[in-house]
Every structure is written in structure tokens, then in C-alpha cells.
Amino acid sequence: MRARGWVCGALALVAALSGCAAESDPAPTLPAGVTVELQQLRADVAARQAEVRVTNGSDAPLTIGDVRVEDPRFSGPSTRVIADRVSTVPAGSSVDIRVQLAPVDCDAPGDASARVVLELVDDSGSAEVEASAPDPVGFLAPLHARECVQKRVTDAAAVAFTGFTPSSAGEPAALELTVTPTGTAAVTVVGLERTNLIDFTGPGDDELYAVDVDVAAGDTAPIVVEVPIVPFRCDPHAVQEDKRGTVFDVRVALDGEPGEFELFVGDDLRGRILTWVGQWCGFGTSG
Incomplete structure (x- = not known):
């Protein structure tokens, strides 16, 4: 399947890079057709949580392990509310993954942007990919x-x-x-x-x-x-x-x-x- 093949290729790339000094090489990115964005539902507000919405527009399911939202407006990464959970996103579907927001960093500019790091998993192992994370409703600022x-x-x-x-x-x-x-x-x-x-x-x-x-x-x-x-x-x-x-x-x-x-x-x-x-x-x- 396309997604599995992509993960295997990404794992090979990560392994190859670990043995060299090419630190300037770009990190692996999302498979074609897969997008992410940030949302905050009404139920998330009191608990200071948010949702990473993963939309799988590819023709194969995705399995996602760890999730991190990295944003200079927060003092550290925002991670899954339920640690160690694995989410499967069927082809043509979307899944919302809830994260606990880290404390704010008030020295950071309010118009900074967020990135999401996803751990993609298959039978051969896992690889981390990262992507910009649009905030379409504008809740973060x-x-x-x-x-x-x-x-x-x-x-x-x-x-x-x-x-x-x-x-x-x-x-x-x-x-x-x-x-x-x-x-x-x-x-x-x-x-x-x-x-x-x-x-x-x-x-x-x-x-x-x-x-x-x-x-x-x-x-x-x-x-x-x-x-x-x-x-x-x-x-x-x-x-x-x-x-x-x-x-x-x-x-x-x-x-x-x-x-x-x-x-x-x-x-x-x-x-x-x-x-x-x-x-x-x-x-x-x-x-």
C-alpha cells in the first residue's frame, strides 16, 4: 500500500541520515493527500485542550502514534491527552486527536505559527513527519x-x-x-x-x-x-x-x-x- 511504502521509505531515510552530518536536510513530510489542522471544540475550552484534525486523502489507511504540536507561543510541546494511544485514519476520512496545551510563553509573538509532528506507524516500525498546522478558526492567537x-x-x-x-x-x-x-x-x-x-x-x-x-x-x-x-x-x-x-x-x-x-x-x-x-x-x- 502507498502509505506503508512511504513509511518504510521514510524509515530508511531516517536511518541513513543518522549516520551522517547532513543536519540541514529536510525532515520527512506528510504523504500526498494527507493534511492536518488545529481546532478547538467547545468541550476543549475549560480543560485547555485542542484537536489535531488529520484528514487522510490518500487511498490507504494511516496509523498514528505520538502527536506533538510545537508552537513558540507555548512553553513546550502540546501532546496527546491520552499518552500511548494509537489512532487509525481510514482512507478518505478524518480523525480528531485531542492534545493538552502546554502553558503559554508570553515572550513569544502572538502571531507565531504552529507545526504538528506525527509518528506514522506500520508493521515495519515508525517514522516522525512534520507539517505546518493551520488554525482556520483562529483560536490560538x-x-x-x-x-x-x-x-x-x-x-x-x-x-x-x-x-x-x-x-x-x-x-x-x-x-x-x-x-x-x-x-x-x-x-x-x-x-x-x-x-x-x-x-x-x-x-x-x-x-x-x-x-x-x-x-x-x-x-x-x-x-x-x-x-x-x-x-x-x-x-x-x-x-x-x-x-x-x-x-x-x-x-x-x-x-x-x-x-x-x-x-x-x-x-x-x-x-x-x-x-x-x-x-x-x-x-x-x-x-
Whole structure:
């Protein structure tokens, strides 16, 4: 088969290169008809994961072992969520391979590009190939920007959701946001943006709940804000299929400049909030 023959040829090339100093020779590349790209699904956001989508346009199946995404915007390679798994991509099909994103490197330019390294496997052994990895929906640059904002915020204060008090139908519940200053830097936590599942009552515009917590260098006392929340929607599938409903965009100001980052409530609070939404709206949910 074409793919098997290609892997064998690549293995021979790798073996030959290992005995010489031709370090400038190009690395093996993907077989003809095989492409890769990066995606981030809604379910990947809270866990900081992404998908390497491999599309096999050749006429033979591909077997893929190790996967690495190499990108200067991250402090190291992003690798398979489930180590040692092997994926088979039938001819004419696509497979999404989930990777865990490495921590961001905020010294890297936000417009850098990513490459994917795949280990192709067959009966004779394996060979690594690499290719550029397009990001067609453009999630990597905004993710890098948001997480670098969050790193700067963390220098000034830890920001976390720390509690939840449910309510009866028709009344707002209370989501507890705690800002704990580090004493070493300043930040203003401006507010929280509405999600596709959660809305607010109280100060702010239609999409923003105003928090307006100012942290100055030298502050150390925690500040607790009770955020009144209500369901944004009450159709059952919105809860049953929820992926991002408890991931809030936090707007901040750093040195007078606006920024934002994403803040997940955590698995425990997510389950409690989804259960409350179901009860508030009059349908059952397991959370």
C-alpha cells in the first residue's frame, strides 16, 4: 500500500541520515493527500485542550502514534491527552486527536505559527513527519493573548469562583467571586460577561456584570463579591449539551489598558450550577 511504502521509505531515510552530518536536510513530510489542522471544540475550552484534525486523502489507511504540536507561543510541546494511544485514519476520512496545551510563553509573538509532528506507524516500525498546522478558526492567537493577560492579573491577585448558593425559581442565585491580592501589583477587575447559559441581575449593561474591584500594590485582604445570577435560557438541551455555559470572560484593566481572560467555575460548581438551572427552569438534570 502507498502509505506503508512511504513509511518504510521514510524509515530508511531516517536511518541513513543518522549516520551522517547532513543536519540541514529536510525532515520527512506528510504523504500526498494527507493534511492536518488545529481546532478547538467547545468541550476543549475549560480543560485547555485542542484537536489535531488529520484528514487522510490518500487511498490507504494511516496509523498514528505520538502527536506533538510545537508552537513558540507555548512553553513546550502540546501532546496527546491520552499518552500511548494509537489512532487509525481510514482512507478518505478524518480523525480528531485531542492534545493538552502546554502553558503559554508570553515572550513569544502572538502571531507565531504552529507545526504538528506525527509518528506514522506500520508493521515495519515508525517514522516522525512534520507539517505546518493551520488554525482556520483562529483560536490560538486569542487564547495566547487571554492567558497572558491572566498571567499578569495573577501577579496582582488570584481571581476565582469560590462558592455558589442556589435559589428558588424566579429568584437570583449567588455566585461567589473572590479576588485575593498578592500585595505586589495592581489590577482592576472590571466585570464578568454573560455566558450562553448564565445571565446577571444587578449593575452593568446587558452583557456585563460590573464588579469594579480595584487592587493596589500592597493590598492583601481578600475581596468577596456575590454575583446574582439567573438562567439565560431554559431549554433543556442548553443544559444537557452545555460546554461553555460556566466559563466566564473576566474584563480587567492593567496599567490603564483593557484586557480579558476566561475563568471556569470548576467541575464541582459547574455540576451544582447546572442542577440549579434545571430546577429553576422546571426540568430535571443530573449536572
